[in-house]
Amino acid sequence: MTTICLVRHGQTDWNAQGKLQGQTDIPLNELGKIQARQCGEFLMKEDWDVIITSPLIRARETADIIAHYMDVPVIEKIEFIEKNFGAAEGLTAAKREATYKNKAYPGQESEKALTNRLMKGLQEIQEEYPEKKVILVAHGAVIHLILRLMSNESIVSNDMRLSNACLSTIRFEVDSWIIKDFNQIKHLS
Numbered sequence: 001m002t003t004i005c006l007v008r009h010g011q012t013d014w015n016a017q018g019k020l021q022g023q024t025d026i027p028l029n030e031l032g033k034i035q036a037r038q039c040g041e042f043l044m045k046e047d048w049d050v051i052i053t054s055p056l057i058r059a060r061e062t063a064d065i066i067a068h069y070m071d072v073p074v075i076e077k078i079e080f081i082e083k084n085f086g087a088a089e090g091l092t093a094a095k096r097e098a099t100y101k102n103k104a105y106p107g108q109e110s111e112k113a114l115t116n117r118l119m120k121g122l123q124e125i126q127e128e129y130p131e132k133k134v135i136l137v138a139h140g141a142v143i144h145l146i147l148r149l150m151s152n153e154s155i156v157s158n159d160m161r162l163s164n165a166c167l168s169t170i171r172f173e174v175d176s177w178i179i180k181d182f183n184q185i186k187h188l189s
Contacts (some may be wrong), residue, residue, distance in 0.1 A: 022085035037167035042187035079121030
């Protein structure tokens with residue numbers, strides 16, 4: 001069975017300011033780098049085969065810091081880039097709510113398009129790394145949708161917020177993905 005540890009990237013200044021990042025390429029801040037190190041220190045207790053990451057800098061930095069604690073390759077996969085939120089990127093929740101009703105942001109990626117690329121990426125991981133343990137560093141909306149789809153929204157709701165540098169584990173068993181745990185932050189101080 002393929003096991004994937006989903007890691008949300010560490011904090012950025014935009015996270016701290018409550019701004020929606022989407023595909024805007026924002027680096028980790030100092031706390032985010034500390035969080036990534038704490039992920040690496042925690043994850044190094046197990047054997048991993050590969051780290052796959054979104055190409056956005058905040059995810060790539062998180063992946064590279066984690067990789068410092070283990071001898072595994074880091075591979076970028078575009079399928080796991082954050083959702084494109086269009087005109088809402090860079091805006092706080094208050095500004096988004098005042099400007100756009102019902103989260104209808106001009107130019108944003110549809111949930112169907114996001115679902116299709118994420119499922120394609122997961123299928124590729126399952127085919128390329130059968131019986132392997134994979135760390136996947138990605139983003140809040142990406143991980144949230146993966147968990148929502150796998151739980152049929154019974155565990156993960158639309159309203160649940162994932163913490164920066166949280167860990168969630170999924171496993172491919174027989175013919176489907178199973179959620180083992182989600183939004184774990186016990187490794188963070």
